[in-house]
Amino acid sequence: MHKGENMEIKKITMIGQGALGILFGKKITDAVGKENMRYLADQSRIDRYQKSGVTCNGELCDFGYVTPEEKGDPADLVIFAVKGPTLAEAIRNAKYQIGSRTILLSLMNGISSEAEIGKVYGTDNLLYCVAQGMDATRAGNTLIYTKAGELIFGEMDGSRSENVKAVAALFDKSGISYEIPQDMNRIMWKKFMMNVGVNQAVTAFESSYGGVQIEGEPRRTMQEAMREVITIANLKGIDLNESDIDYWMNVLAHFGKELKPSMAQDADAKRKTEVDLFAGTVIRIADQLGVQVPVNRWLYQRIHEIESKY
Numbered sequence: 287m288h289k290g291e292n293m294e295i296k297k298i299t300m301i302g303q304g305a306l307g308i309l310f311g312k313k314i315t316d317a318v319g320k321e322n323m324r325y326l327a328d329q330s331r332i333d334r335y336q337k338s339g340v341t342c343n344g345e346l347c348d349f350g351y352v353t354p355e356e357k358g359d360p361a362d363l364v365i366f367a368v369k370g371p372t373l374a375e376a377i378r379n380a381k382y383q384i385g386s387r388t389i390l391l392s393l394m395n396g397i398s399s400e401a402e403i404g405k406v407y408g409t410d411n412l413l414y415c416v417a418q419g420m421d422a423t424r425a426g427n428t429l430i431y432t433k434a435g436e437l438i439f440g441e442m443d444g445s446r447s448e449n450v451k452a453v454a455a456l457f458d459k460s461g462i463s464y465e466i467p468q469d470m471n472r473i474m475w476k477k478f479m480m481n482v483g484v485n486q487a488v489t490a491f492e493s494s495y496g497g498v499q500i501e502g503e504p505r506r507t508m509q510e511a512m513r514e515v516i517t518i519a520n521l522k523g524i525d526l527n528e529s530d531i532d533y534w535m536n537v538l539a540h541f542g543k544e545l546k547p548s549m550a551q552d553a554d555a556k557r558k559t560e561v562d563l564f565a566g567t568v569i570r571i572a573d574q575l576g577v578q579v580p581v582n583r584w585l586y587q588r589i590h591e592i593e594s595k596y
Contacts, residue, residue, distance in 0.1 A: 295362040295456045298323045299383045301376045302367035305422035308429040317460040320350035340427045360385030366392040370563035396563035414470045415439035416477045436463035444468040480534045482564045483512035485549040490588040496543030514579040556596040561589040
């Protein structure tokens with residue numbers, strides 16, 4: 287849609303049925319019905335989901351599906367909820383779901399998915415988003431969570447566009463907690479800093495949250511990786527500082543010490559991790575700016591080394 291027009295989101299396509307895809311897809315499906323909220327997946331995956339069933343907090347989910355080959359009316363909203371390594375495929379598969387009026391929203395980690403989506407589909411109807419505060423854990427087709435968290439989303443300039451209002455109305459209807467910030471860019475970098483530190487340190491040291499909640503090398507590595515993000519963010523004019531690390535340390539202190547972030551879960555399951563999205567992005571930006579990021583270089587090598595042993 288074009289900014290300035292009023293619209294109501296009636297048809298939603300979710301790409302990705304991981305933890306966030308199930309959590310928020312279930313809330314939206316319950317609100318608008320499975321004929322209006324559908325998951326995009328290839329036929330073999332749809333058959334698998336329907337045969338084994340998908341459960342959310344013990345409840346069997348009755349989801350709607352559409353294949354990438356199906357042509358029809360584009361969705362009013364397309365939500366990308368995949369992992370970094372499968373984003374390119376998701377962007378290709380979304381072709382028939384996206385029209386000139388379709389709002390695009392990415393729930394993905396990192397600070398680069400919006401740029402990748404925008405390269406193909408343009409940025410006119412692209413909103414920026416950060417998902418945080420949820421403790422969702424997915425094993426197979428089963429999702430369990432006690433905290434649904436919130437989505438922080440909006441336009442990069444902080445404006446309350448018609449697109450933002452339309453998504454907010456859908457979230458209100460679906461019971462999804464959200465926030466619309468003034469400085470979306472700072473919010474995205476603050477979350478990125480947490481992913482770079484916490485997710486990578488837990489994975490690199492083959493630990494859990496407990497391993498970075500106490501003093502020691504994993505915790506020091508985590509904090510130094512975060513400081514490298516502060517350095518490059520400041521050079522790009524983004525006001526991250528030490529108090530943002532303090533904020534995440536307080537959040538981290540309340541996580542179950544035996545639990546793990548999604549990156550460490552991927553490594554345990556011998557899946558490709560999002561290390562290129564985290565340390566890889568830090569290294570690429572640092573090289574452009576001419577600064578050193580030795581901790582993220584070590585994390586990058588260490589996590590690739592873990593992957594190479596699968």
